[in-house]
Each structure stands twice: as structure tokens, then as C-alpha cells.
Amino acid sequence: MDVFRLLSRSAKPVQETSQQHLPSSGEASNPQLFGQHEESPPTANSSKKRKRGINGGVQAAVLPAELNFFGNAHNTGDENGEERKKGLSRKDIRNERNGARTKAGENDDETMLDTPERMSVVNCKKVLRNHKLKVIILEEFSAQEQGTPVIEKAKKKKRRKEEKTIPIKKAKNDQTQLYPEPLATFAELRSKYGVFRRLTENLEAQGYTVPTEVQLGGLPLLLGSLESHARGDRDETISTKPRKATSGQGIDLLTIAPTGSGKTIAFLVPVLNALIEENKLQHESQDSAELGPRAIVIAPTKELASQIVNEARKLSIGTGVKTALMKKGMEVVQKLDVEREVDVESEEDQSEEDTGEIGSDNAKSSPKPSRKRRRAVITKAAIIVATPLSLLNALKKQDGSIALLPSVKYLVLDEADVLLDPLFREQTLSLWKSCTNPLLRISLWSATMGSNVEELARKTIDDRWESLFSTEASQSPARLPLVRLVVGLKDTAIPNVAHKLIYAATEQGKLLALRQLLHPTATPSADTTPSLRPPFLVFTQTIPRAVALHAELLYDIPPEAGGSSRIAVLHADLPSTARDSTMARFRRGEVWILITTDLLARGVDFRGLNGVVNYDVPNSAAAYVHRVGRTGRAGREGGVAVTLYTKEDVPYVRNVANVIRASEKLRGKDRDNEGEVKQWLLDALPTPSQRDRQRLKKRGIESRRPAVAGQEGKEKTRARISTKSGWERKMENNRRGAVSGSQRRKDAEDEALALVGDGGAEKSDFEGFED
Numbered sequence: 001m002d003v004f005r006l007l008s009r010s011a012k013p014v015q016e017t018s019q020q021h022l023p024s025s026g027e028a029s030n031p032q033l034f035g036q037h038e039e040s041p042p043t044a045n046s047s048k049k050r051k052r053g054i055n056g057g058v059q060a061a062v063l064p065a066e067l068n069f070f071g072n073a074h075n076t077g078d079e080n081g082e083e084r085k086k087g088l089s090r091k092d093i094r095n096e097r098n099g100a101r102t103k104a105g106e107n108d109d110e111t112m113l114d115t116p117e118r119m120s121v122v123n124c125k126k127v128l129r130n131h132k133l134k135v136i137i138l139e140e141f142s143a144q145e146q147g148t149p150v151i152e153k154a155k156k157k158k159r160r161k162e163e164k165t166i167p168i169k170k171a172k173n174d175q176t177q178l179y180p181e182p183l184a185t186f187a188e189l190r191s192k193y194g195v196f197r198r199l200t201e202n203l204e205a206q207g208y209t210v211p212t213e214v215q216l217g218g219l220p221l222l223l224g225s226l227e228s229h230a231r232g233d234r235d236e237t238i239s240t241k242p243r244k245a246t247s248g249q250g251i252d253l254l255t256i257a258p259t260g261s262g263k264t265i266a267f268l269v270p271v272l273n274a275l276i277e278e279n280k281l282q283h284e285s286q287d288s289a290e291l292g293p294r295a296i297v298i299a300p301t302k303e304l305a306s307q308i309v310n311e312a313r314k315l316s317i318g319t320g321v322k323t324a325l326m327k328k329g330m331e332v333v334q335k336l337d338v339e340r341e342v343d344v345e346s347e348e349d350q351s352e353e354d355t356g357e358i359g360s361d362n363a364k365s366s367p368k369p370s371r372k373r374r375r376a377v378i379t380k381a382a383i384i385v386a387t388p389l390s391l392l393n394a395l396k397k398q399d400g401s402i403a404l405l406p407s408v409k410y411l412v413l414d415e416a417d418v419l420l421d422p423l424f425r426e427q428t429l430s431l432w433k434s435c436t437n438p439l440l441r442i443s444l445w446s447a448t449m450g451s452n453v454e455e456l457a458r459k460t461i462d463d464r465w466e467s468l469f470s471t472e473a474s475q476s477p478a479r480l481p482l483v484r485l486v487v488g489l490k491d492t493a494i495p496n497v498a499h500k501l502i503y504a505a506t507e508q509g510k511l512l513a514l515r516q517l518l519h520p521t522a523t524p525s526a527d528t529t530p531s532l533r534p535p536f537l538v539f540t541q542t543i544p545r546a547v548a549l550h551a552e553l554l555y556d557i558p559p560e561a562g563g564s565s566r567i568a569v570l571h572a573d574l575p576s577t578a579r580d581s582t583m584a585r586f587r588r589g590e591v592w593i594l595i596t597t598d599l600l601a602r603g604v605d606f607r608g609l610n611g612v613v614n615y616d617v618p619n620s621a622a623a624y625v626h627r628v629g630r631t632g633r634a635g636r637e638g639g640v641a642v643t644l645y646t647k648e649d650v651p652y653v654r655n656v657a658n659v660i661r662a663s664e665k666l667r668g669k670d671r672d673n674e675g676e677v678k679q680w681l682l683d684a685l686p687t688p689s690q691r692d693r694q695r696l697k698k699r700g701i702e703s704r705r706p707a708v709a710g711q712e713g714k715e716k717t718r719a720r721i722s723t724k725s726g727w728e729r730k731m732e733n734n735r736r737g738a739v740s741g742s743q744r745r746k747d748a749e750d751e752a753l754a755l756v757g758d759g760g761a762e763k764s765d766f767e768g769f770e771d
């Protein structure tokens with residue numbers, strides 16, 4: 001069924017241009033965003049300046065075999081094909097490959113593998129550069145510093161400051177760049193890093209062929225030991241020994257990588273692998289629930305949190321590691337103030353608890369919080385995925401303090417910039433501080449990260465360290481370095497999405513423009529930008545606007561195409577079950593147009609999404625990056641991002657225009673006449689002041705905020721979404737007024753008649769006039 005034809009009222013169906021590759025109809029392309037069409041390394045007489053990007057127009061050069069690690073999405077298939085012809089099963093092929101690199105036995109316990117092939121630093125550098133990966137040590141703690149009591153360190157630090165010598169932390173302009181050996185194939189997870197067989201099999205079962213950039217850069221950093229990463233220009237071979245999860249080595253990582261680039265896998269695999277290893281080391285009979293949760297993943301929305309849980313569960317099948325979504329009524333740790341009751345109750349409910357993990361009915365059926373007979377369902381999951389508030393509520397004790405989480409060794413902040421934004425900052429930092437394990441490893445992930453967030457992360461790591469080891473007697477364990485991994489250009493939208501910036505002048509103009517997008521009347525001719533086709537998301541600034549837009553568009557879809565059931569609205573004011581069901585219907589393809597707020601702007605992964613409409617201009621450049629990043633996931637081509645703007649938005653559109661321009665440059669459209677944002681437009685758009693930008697980020701466009709009590713006239717109605725003109729509204733109001741007036745008069749007359757009837761009770765025998 002052609003969704004577009006059904007949706008369109010156009011007499012002439014829009015013809016697809018040959019360039020249109022729609023993600024929902026086509027095969028997913030290579031999930032890597034950069035590097036596939038890279039030229040061969042420059043020769044002595046070739047220019048140093050090279051054109052990059054997936055559509056850079058550069059002819060794909062044939063790389064020497066030892067460099068061509070990432071063009072092998074097809075190679076892998078071909079090789080498999082060849083080996084299959086030889087009659088080898090997939091498992092045989094895998095074993096043979098693993099065997100070729102390593103002599104790893106069948107036993108998963110044998111995680112230290114033979115030294116596999118290594119890449120030279122020169123090649124590492126080339127590959128990292130081609131894939132636009134940059135790894136920097138933000139904070140490093142020298143060997144002499146390790147194990148020194150903090151008081152001494154502080155004294156030393158003070159002395160250094162006084163002497164104006166090199167501080168412990170390297171100065172910003174003196175950061176050390178790392179060149180970790182990139183992960184060429186997922187098979188290397190096992191052969192080079194000793195990742196557990198079951199985990200790699202689960203990964204393989206998802207059908208991924210090549211690692212994305214963030215995976216090829218991030219996984220070696222998190223799975224290998226830092227000493228193994230080549231530094232600077234030393235051309236040495238690189239050791240990639242698997243690190244023992246419990247040894248406390250490793251790094252804290254801050255990752256900035258494009259939307260849809262597979263960050264979830266990049267943070268889940270190392271955590272799961274470490275937990276499987278810990279499970280193996282634990283005494284078999286020991287109840288894992290006694291340990292408490294060992295990893296916490298924090299995400300800003302319930303939708304993203306449950307998506308991470310699904311991903312983690314798929315990866316951990318058969319590994320014994322449980323993941324739970326934090327839900328109301330679920331307990332994470334035993335809090336002292338409810339301890340006695342918990343002990344009694346938890347014993348009573350032992351059988352129930354055995355199945356008691358996230359999503360199970362146990363969580364739902366947990367009793368309503370009654371202070372006296374509180375029945376705590378303490379989760380046995382090793383990984384808890386939660387929004388900041390849901391976890392904080394579960395940790396809150398009766399006296400208002402927060403219970404500690406000493407068992408947690410891995411803390412992951414997904415969408416870290418928003419979690420450390422004022423909206424969530426206090427909650428996130430409280431949770432971070434409650435993780436008191438000295439071996440805690442933290443990783444922060446997002447597609448956008450301001451320097452203030454980076455600074456806050458560094459400060460929190462420092463403060464936490466000093467508060468944990470502030471006594472002279474305490475000997476601090478080895479301090480972990482803080483590393484930053486950047487993929488592509490920081491704070492830029494993905495290059496595989498086509499952007500459209502449409503001036504609609506007024507609110508009514510926007511509605512007309514959106515209807516025009518839904519039902520185009522003309523065949524796109526010269527315009528090479530693919531048209532918007534369902535399924536797509538529509539973002540509004542506020543919940544009332546999302547609700548109003550939904551009401552306005554509800555009957556725009558013809559009944560033969562499914563009618564109003566094809567369009568839905570999702571926002572934070574809806575009950576949890578309604579949110580879940582709308583998400584499920586959208587994922588199943590039953591809903592084609594989903595109107596929402598920034599609730600779905602971050603992290604949520606809809607694989608076949610064709611487009612995003614910014615009905616209201618996003619509040620910041622970062623918000624734009626995340627909203628449009630809901631399409632074009634995992635390298636899929638054909639996604640479209642449409643932004644409508646009115647004259648009220650003009651002062652702020654530059655933010656968006658700059659992001660579009662940078663993303664088109666990344667795509668190779670850097671000449672003025674090729675891109676959506678022409679130079680004349682950029683010149684004409686005003687640059688918002690810092691204050692304006694901050695105000696916009698905090699409050700959005702003022703006129704679109706819901707009316708508050710006391711607002712009159714135009715102020716009150718400006719946020720309204722409707723195609724009706726003011727005059728039509730007035731006439732409608734007059735009509736409504738007239739109808740209700742006449743109704744009132746009729747009611748009054750009826751009342752009067754009734755009174756007359758009552759008053760004449762004594763005349764009840766009146767039987768009419770005689771003739």
C-alpha cells in the first residue's frame with residue numbers, strides 16, 4: 001500500500017525521483033557516517049586539503065587491504081559467501097575467524113586471549129581521522145599521584161599553583177591526544193578484548209555487520225586498558241589486552257557522537273561484559289540481590305529509559321544479567337527506616353520476587369505506599385535504568401535524606417547534557433554523589449555537549465573524589481583519567497538528512513504549510529529534496545499546542561487511509577499507559593503522524609521514520625540537532641527535516657540555519673547554491689544575543705506559551721493553533737452567543753410559565769373556556 005497516495009488528496013500522485021531513497025522502503029545503508037568514500041592517503045605531491053563526507057563527490061579510492069577496515073560491510077558478506085560455498089556454517093566461520101586470530105578456547109572463562117594482530121599507530125591515526133574521531137585525555141593523573149593521600153595532593157596542588165608550575169590536570173591547550181586501535185569488526189570484541197561469547201552472539205543476532213564510528217572508537221576505550229592506547233607520535237604496536245572488570249582500571253568517558261550513531265550499544269556492551277565477569281567471579285551461591293544494583297543508566301525520559309532496557313535485555317539473553325526499568329513502588333536498596341518491614345515482607349514474597357524485575361507485574365502490583373505496612377519489592381536486577389526523579393524518589397528515606405548506592409560501579413548518563421542542565425542538574429548530581437563506590441566508572445553520552453557541561457562533569461568527578469578520600473589516613477585507589485571522544489563535528493546535525501527551512505509568516509501560514517506537506521498538490525520538479533512522507537514526527541513548543549494541533553489535523557486523513565487513528569499526540573501530561581500504547585502504535589506503523597513536544601526529541605529510536613517537522617522552531621541549536629536526529633538513524637538516507645518559521649521566530653532562526661549549514665558542509669554541499677541555507681539568508685538573519693538565546697532556551701517563543709490568568713485580548717489568543725481568521729472566530733462567537741442567549745430566554749420563559757402554573761393551584765379545576 002502506498003501510504004503517500006492514500007494520504008494525499010492530490011489528483012496527481014507525486015512521482016519519486018530516482019535519488020529518493022526512503023528509509024522505510026529501502027535497505028539500511030552502511031551505518032557509518034564518515035569515511036566510506038575516503039581518498040587514499042595523500043601522496044607527497046597531492047594536496048593536503050581533501051574533500052570529505054559521504055556525498056563529497058570524491059571517487060572512492062581503493063584502500064590498501066590493511067587500511068580498508070570500514071568499507072567491509074559488503075566484504076564481510078562476500079567473505080561469508082565464499083566461506084559458505086566451502087560448506088562452512090556461520091558458527092564455523094566465526095570459530096575459524098576467532099581461531100585465526102586467537103587460540104581462545106570454547107570456555108568463556110578464558111578471557112585473556114592470545115595477542116591478536118595489531119594495527120600500527122600510523123594506521124590507527126589514519127582510520128581515526130577518516131572516521132572523524134578525536135580522543136583527548138581531559139584529566140590525567142600521573143603514576144606518582146596515584147595512591148598519595150588527597151591532603152598531600154591538595155598541598156602539592158596549592159604549592160604548584162603558587163609556583164605557577166604545571167598543575168596536576170593538564171592545561172586545556174596541553175591536552176594529550178590518544179590514538180586507540182579502532183574496532184574493525186564486531187568479531188574483534190571477542191578476539192581482542194575477550195568479550196564473552198554469549199554477548200557477542202547476542203550482538204550478532206541483531207544483524208549488525210560493521211561497528212558505527214562511536215562503537216569503533218568507544219568500545220576499545222572502554223574495554224581495553226589505557227596503557228594499551230598509543231599516544232602521540234610514538235609509532236609503536238598497540239597492546240589490546242582485555243582488562244579485568246574488577247581490577248578498577250579503565251577510564252571515565254565523555255562521548256559526543258551524532259544522533260542515531262549507536263551510542264546505546266557502545267555503553268551497554270562494556271557494562272554488560274564487566275557484569276558477566278563479576279557474576280562469574282562471585283561465589284555461585286551468593287544471591288546477586290544482596291549485592292544491590294551494580295550499574296545505573298540514567299536517561300531524561302521514560303520512553304528513552306524503556307528503550308535502553310529493551311536494548312540491554314536483547315544483549316544480555318542467556319548471560320544471567322538482569323536489567324530493570326525503574327518503576328513506581330520498586331525498591332533499589334534496603335533503606336534503614338523501612339528495613340524491618342522489608343525483611344519480613346520480602347521473605348513472605350520470596351516466590352513473587354523471583355520473577356520480580358522490571359516490567360513484570362510485580363512492579364505494578366506492588367502495594368500502594370502505606371507507611372505502616374509498606375511492602376518493598378527490591379529489584380534483583382544488576383542494571384537499573386531510570387529517569388533521575390524516579391530513582392531519586394526510590395532512594396529517598398523518610399527523613400528526606402538519600403540512600404547510598406555503594407554497590408554501583410558503573411554510572412551511565414545518556415543525554416548527559418540535558419541531565420546536567422538546570423532542569424535535571426540537582427537530581428542527577430544527587431544520584432551521582434550517592435554512588436559512593438571508590439571504583440565507580442562514569443560515562444557521559446550525548447550528540448551535543450557544551451563546554452559548561454564538560455566543566456561540570458570534571459568538577460563533580462573531582463569533588464566526589466575529594467569527599468571520598470578526604471582523610472589523611474585514607475589511601476586513595478588509582479585515579480581514573482577522564483577521556484573525551486568526539487565523533488564528527490561537535491553539536492552538528494547528521495549529514496544524511498535533507499533540511500528544509502520554510503517561512504510561513506504567521507501561525508495560520510504554518511498550519512497551511514503543514515497541510516501542504518501532508519497533501520502536496522504539485523509534483524516536485526526542480527526541487528531535489530525528497531518530499532515528506534509518513535511516518536513522521538511533528539514537534540511543537542508546548543503541550544497545549546501539541547493538543548491543539550492534533551485536534552486541528554485529526555480529520556485531515558481520509559477514512560480510506562485509516563482516518564483519525566493515523567494521527568496521534570504524545571506528551572508528558574498523558575498517563576503512562578497512554579504514552580506506552582501510543583509509542584507502540586507508532587512503532588508498529590499504525591500511527592503515521594505523531595505530534596509531540598521535546599519529550600521525544602532525545603534518544604528515542606524509530607527506525608523507519610521518514611521525517612521530522614518542527615512546527616515550532618526549536619529552543620536551541622542542540623534541540624534542533626536532537627529533533628532532526630530522530631530520522632536518518634544508523635546511516636539511513638532519505639530522512640527529511642522541515643522547519644516552519646514565522647516572523648516572530650526570525651530573531652532566533654539563525655541558530656537553526658547555522659546547524660543546517662554545518663551539516664550540509666559535512667555532507668559536501670558547501671557551495672552556496674547547493675545548500676538549503678543560502679549566504680544571503682544567513683546575512684539577513686539577526687544574531688540573537690546571549691541573553692536572548694538563554695531566554696529562548698528557557699521559555700521558548702514567548703507568544704506561544706500558554707495564556708496565563710490576567711492576559712487579555714490578543715495576548716491571550718496568540719498561542720492558539722487554528723486556520724480560522726479572527727473575523728470568522730468573531731462571527732462564530734456571535735452565533736454561539738446568540739444561540740445561548742436564545743436558549744437562556746427560552747429557559748426563563750419556561751420558568752415563568754411554570755411559576756404561573758404553580759400560582760394557580762386553586763384554579764386547578766379550570767377546565768377551559770366554554771364555547
Ligand SMILES: Nc1ncnc2c1ncn2[C@@H]1O[C@H](COP(=O)(O)OP(=O)(O)OP(=O)(O)O)[C@@H](O)[C@H]1O
Nearest residue numbers: 031208210211212259260261262263264603605634
Ligand atoms: N553497528 C550497527 N549497525 C547497524 N545499526 C546499528 C548499529 N549500532 C546501532 N545500530 C542501530 O542504530 C540505531 C540508533 O542507535 P542508538 O539509539 O543507540 O543511537 P544513539 O547514538 O543513542 O542516538 P541518540 O543520540 O539519538 O540517542 C538503533 O536502531 C540501533 O539498533
